[in-house]
Amino acid sequence: MCGIVGILGDHEAAPILIDALKRLEYRGYDSAGIATVDAGSLGRRRAMGKLVNLSDLLMHEPITGKSGIGHTRWATHGAPNVINAHPHRAKDVAVVHNGIIENYKDLRDELTAAGTVFETETDTETVVQLCMSYLNEGLSSIDAAAATIKCLEGAYALCFLFEGEDDLLIAARKGSPLAIGHGDGEMYVGSDALALAPMTDKITYLEEGDWAVVTRSSLEIRDADGKLANREMRTIKVDAGKTDKGIHKHYMMKEIAEQPTVLADAIGHYTDAETGTVSVPNLNIDFTTVDKITMVACGTAYLACSVAKYWFEQIASIPCEVDVASEFRYREPPMSDKSVAMFVSQSGETADTLAALRYCAEKVAKTVAVVNVAESSISRECDISLPIHAGVEIGVASTKAFTCQLIALAAVVISAARARGEMDAAVEQELHDALNNLPGLINQSLAHQSHIDAVTIDLAKAADALFLGRGVMYPLALEGALKLKEISYIHAEGYASGELKHGPIALVDEHMPVIVMAPKDDLFDKTVSNMQEVMARGGKVLLVTDQSGADTAGDGVWKTIIMPPVHNMLAPVLYAIPAQLIAYYTAVRKGTDVDQPRNLAKSVTVE
Ligand code: AGP
Numbered sequence: 001m002c003g004i005v006g007i008l009g010d011h012e013a014a015p016i017l018i019d020a021l022k023r024l025e026y027r028g029y030d031s032a033g034i035a036t037v038d039a040g041s042l043g044r045r046r047a048m049g050k051l052v053n054l055s056d057l058l059m060h061e062p063i064t065g066k067s068g069i070g071h072t073r074w075a076t077h078g079a080p081n082v083i084n085a086h087p088h089r090a091k092d093v094a095v096v097h098n099g100i101i102e103n104y105k106d107l108r109d110e111l112t113a114a115g116t117v118f119e120t121e122t123d124t125e126t127v128v129q130l131c132m133s134y135l136n137e138g139l140s141s142i143d144a145a146a147a148t149i150k151c152l153e154g155a156y157a158l159c160f161l162f163e164g165e166d167d168l169l170i171a172a173r174k175g176s177p178l179a180i181g182h183g184d185g186e187m188y189v190g191s192d193a194l195a196l197a198p199m200t201d202k203i204t205y206l207e208e209g210d211w212a213v214v215t216r217s218s219l220e221i222r223d224a225d226g227k228l229a230n231r232e233m234r235t236i237k238v239d240a241g242k243t244d245k246g247i248h249k250h251y252m253m254k255e256i257a258e259q260p261t262v263l264a265d266a267i268g269h270y271t272d273a274e275t276g277t278v279s280v281p282n283l284n285i286d287f288t289t290v291d292k293i294t295m296v297a298c299g300t301a302y303l304a305c306s307v308a309k310y311w312f313e314q315i316a317s318i319p320c321e322v323d324v325a326s327e328f329r330y331r332e333p334p335m336s337d338k339s340v341a342m343f344v345s346q347s348g349e350t351a352d353t354l355a356a357l358r359y360c361a362e363k364v365a366k367t368v369a370v371v372n373v374a375e376s377s378i379s380r381e382c383d384i385s386l387p388i389h390a391g392v393e394i395g396v397a398s399t400k401a402f403t404c405q406l407i408a409l410a411a412v413v414i415s416a417a418r419a420r421g422e423m424d425a426a427v428e429q430e431l432h433d434a435l436n437n438l439p440g441l442i443n444q445s446l447a448h449q450s451h452i453d454a455v456t457i458d459l460a461k462a463a464d465a466l467f468l469g470r471g472v473m474y475p476l477a478l479e480g481a482l483k484l485k486e487i488s489y490i491h492a493e494g495y496a497s498g499e500l501k502h503g504p505i506a507l508v509d510e511h512m513p514v515i516v517m518a519p520k521d522d523l524f525d526k527t528v529s530n531m532q533e534v535m536a537r538g539g540k541v542l543l544v545t546d547q548s549g550a551d552t553a554g555d556g557v558w559k560t561i562i563m564p565p566v567h568n569m570l571a572p573v574l575y576a577i578p579a580q581l582i583a584y585y586t587a588v589r590k591g592t593d594v595d596q597p598r599n600l601a602k603s604v605t606v607e
Contacts, residue, residue, distance in 0.1 A: 002086070002098035003029065003072040004178065005196075006159040006169045006189030008216045013068030018055055020188075020195045021070045025051065028396060028601035029072035030080035034058075035087040035094040035161055038065030042094060042163040046085035069161045069169070069189075071096035074601045077104075078122040088125045090132035092163035093144070097124040098191060099176040100606050102154030127158065142213055145170040146226075149211050155351060155606055159189050172211035176605045177349050177377055180204040180212060180219055182233060187214050192349075193236040193375065194392060203236045205375060236375060250594045252395035252487070256580050257446060259400045260439040263573075265389040266404045267435045270411035276429040278414040282384060285340060285366050287419040292339040293320045294364070296328045296356040298604065300398040300482060301344040301405060306475035307572045308409035315569070316417040325352035326607070328359070335363035342368045344409070346393055346401035347603035348376020355607075357381055370408050372401050386412070395595045396602045397487050399580045402479065403442075406573045410435065434567035438574065441564045445577040448561070452578060453585040455542060455559050459513055460589035465492040466504060466514045467579075468530060470523040476572045476579060477517050483583035487597045488590050497530040508539040515542045515582065519563065519571045520549035528553040544578050 003024025007013050017034045032054045033046030043063035047054040051072070071086035077100070078084035087094040101107075104123035107130055112118065116129050127148060134144035141162040149158070155175025162168060171178055171189045181188030181196035181203055190196040193203050206212060209224025210231070223229040248254040271278050293312050295305035305322045312320040323331070325343075329352060335341070341360040345353045348371035357378055360367055369382035372390045379385040388404035414431055417423035459465065465484060469477030478494030485492045495504050497516070508514065514534045518527045524545075531541050531553065540558035543550070546565050554560050566574045587594045 002074050002191075003195065004069070004096050004098050004157055004159055004189065004191045005071075006069040006096075006161070006171065006214075007067065007186065008167055008169060008214065009066045009183070009186045011066060012064060013066050014058055014063060016199070017068050017070035018051060018058070019198070020190065021051055021072050023195050023197065024072055024191055025596065028074050028596050030075055031073045031082065031085035032071060033085045033087055034063070034068055034070040035089065036063050036065030036068035037161060037163070037166050038063070040164040040166060042089070042092065042161065044087055044089055044094060046082050046087070048080070048082050048085070065166070067161065067166050067169070069094060069096045069159045076100055076123070076606060078120055084120050084122050086124060087161070088120070088122065088128045090125075090128040092135055093128055093131045093141075094161045095124060095128040095131070096159050097127060098157040098605060099155035099174075101126060101152050101156060103152070107151060127152065131160065141165050141168060142170065146211065157191060167215045169214040170211065171206065171214060173206035174209050175351060178206045180206065180214060182219070185216055187216055187219065189214065192373070201235050201237065202233055203375070204231050204233045205380070207231060234375065249588075250395065250584075252397055252399060252584055252594050255393055255395050255400045256577070256584065258391065259403055259577070260443045260446070262390050262400050263403055263407060263442065264439040266407040267438065269387070269389055270407060271432050271435055273436070276432045278411050278428060278432055278435070280386060280411050280415050283386070283412065283415055284384070287316070287318070287416040289338055290318060290340050290365070290416070291336055293318050294335070294339055294341045294360070295320065295322045295344065296325045296341065296360075297344040297353055298325050298350050300402045300479060301346060301350075301353070303475045303479040303482065304402055304405040304409060305342070305344050306478070307406060307472055308413060310472040311410060311413040311569065312416070315422065316413050316420060317422050318416060318420070325350065325356040329356045332359070335360055337363065337365055339364045340366050340368060342370060343378050343382060344370040344405055345376070345378050346372045346390070346398050346405075348373040348378040349603050349605050350378075351605050351607050354378055354381070368412075370405055372404070394602070396597055396600045397483055397583065397594075399576075403573050403576050407435070410569070431567070431569065434570055438566075438570060441566055441574050442577055444564045445574060449581055452561060452581040455561065456582060456585040456589055459542075459582065460488070460586045462490055462511065462513050464507065464512045465490055466507060466512060467492060467494040467517065468497040468500065468514060468527070469494070469517040470497045470527050471521070472569070472572055473517045473519070473575065476575050479576065480515060480517060480579035480582065483579055484586060486600060487583050487587040487594055488592055489598070490586065497527045500530050500533060505533060505537070508534050508537045510538045510540060512539065513542055513558070514539050515544065517544050517575050517579070518549060519546050519566065519568070519575065520552065521568045521571065524549055524552070531557070544575060
């Protein structure tokens with residue numbers, strides 16, 4: 001999704017804007033631009049592709065001024081090209097926007113009828129032309145922006161900059177997050193705290209429907225009704241230094257390698273070594289009265305929920321429903337006031353997940369967020385917010401967030417099982433120990449990277465791939481397929497092993513790798529039968545299993561990846577590592593953009 005920055009500073013704005021936009025690159029984009037005001041004169045520069053192209057342009061055609069706005073664009077309306085790049089400008093006003101203005105066509109028609117000539121097909125240009133029309137009517141910059149915002153429907157984070165106004169930014173938020181940064185004699189606007197981290201850790205988050213008048217010495221926030229609103233200024237711990245790649249070629253590899261450390265942090269947060277127990281701070285839910293758990297998320301976060309469904313039902317004996325947010329919110333399922341709704345999201349800003357939360361908010365007993373960004377919208381709007389302690393995740397492909405989400409969810413499951421009398425102290429101790437052994441097992445798995453790299457030599461030549469898993473490993477098969485497809489662009493599908501004969505086995509031939517995620521658990525023998533059906537038809541099986549599984553069923557398979565033995569419940573956490581590495585090394589071989597795969601964004605803040 002798009003990234004927004006704004007600054008009212010006491011140094012030249014252009015280099016600071018570019019640096020802040022670099023920290024938003026992880027969101028995915030196809031063009032970028034900035035605008036500044038210098039002694040009242042509004043200037044603009046935009047470029048296609050990566051930020052380096054905009055920096056090169058500014059070297060040759062600099063713009064000056066200590067006030068400015070910047071944007072990285074992930075195209076929604078209008079092709080990715082310079083003319084559609086932000087900031088959009090209409091003579092005396094420039095705007096940067098993240099989101100979708102749903103009524104832009106009606107507004108555009110009215111403006112066109114009144115004589116406005118549009119340059120682009122974008123929804124954002126409608127915003128800036130509408131604002132200019134109010135300026136032409138004689139409204140002040142602030143009133144023109146306020147009148148414009150009132151007309152907009154849909155989702156937006158906006159920042160306005162005006163000709164003749166060296167000390168004014170107007171910021172507005174509805175559906176897409178926006179933060180105000182407080183500096184020393186400077187003020188900033190940003191899509192998230194990460195963008196502003198080097199300038200300040202003092203952040204005020206705009207709430208839904210808020211708009212703000214920002215000057216170097218003041219911040220006035222008004223709510224959707226136009227009333228003055230008092231929003232808390234928080235100190236946000238974002239270590240800007242942690243957003244570099246370190247020794248790694250890609251953020252994704254760095255984040256895969258961080259998993260032993262960040263999982264240890266997450267496990268440490270949710271377990272107590274002295275008592276050998278698992279606990280979730282602030283989980284004020286009486287699970288003995290809970291009749292159902294509903295979990296809603298998107299993408300990899302949805303697959304973490306799908307793993308947790310097996311756990312809630314098998315370990316805590318609580319009925320559990322899981323759905324992708326984009327379906328759930330329109331399915332409008334009846335909800336019980338005895339149920340708990342959980343929303344899992346790395347960014348905490350995914351539009352569909354946020355909308356699903358708002359659908360559930362007044363209907364269930366408690367809403368619970370499982371997020372990686374503590375100050376995010378989903379976190380702030382849920383009754384309870386559970387951190388996953390994954391640290392900043394930059395790579396578009398979610399890796400450490402997925403495994404840390406599973407740790408947080410496992411802790412909730414164990415707490416619920418204990419509360420409902422479904423788990424005794426001995427079993428809890430066993431799971432406590434299994435959780436605390438995980439970081440070491442992940443380290444062992446990471447030590448075999450070169451073997452996995454070698455496996456991908458042939459995989460990278462494939463056009464299609466099939467991932468199979470049973471039971472709690474079925475969602476892991478789906479996750480392996482998602483990882484591979486989203487960064488290597490190989491068409492990959494995940495399937496329940498038992499479904500093979502109901503269709504997918506027709507795909508099997510000597511060209512399509514079949515990756516089987518199967519620790520030697522209670523369902524292993526059934527999965528082996530499926531695997532043999534594949535091999536009997538010339539299929540190439542890559543078996544990901546433990547030593548016992550390899551000894552039992554490794555003969556005849558195309559390739560094997562052997563994992564350390566792990567507690568059955570936690571196999572999806574450990575086996576996520578080979579799934580991630582298979583995707584990573586395949587993508588590197590194919591030369592795709594591992595950290596910012598084509599067409600994808602890190603946080604999908606629009607429907
Ligand atoms: C996963 O690798 C993808 N990047 C994507 O599916 C992601 O998990 C999904 O967009 C949900 O994002 P969230 O966790 O920030 O809500």
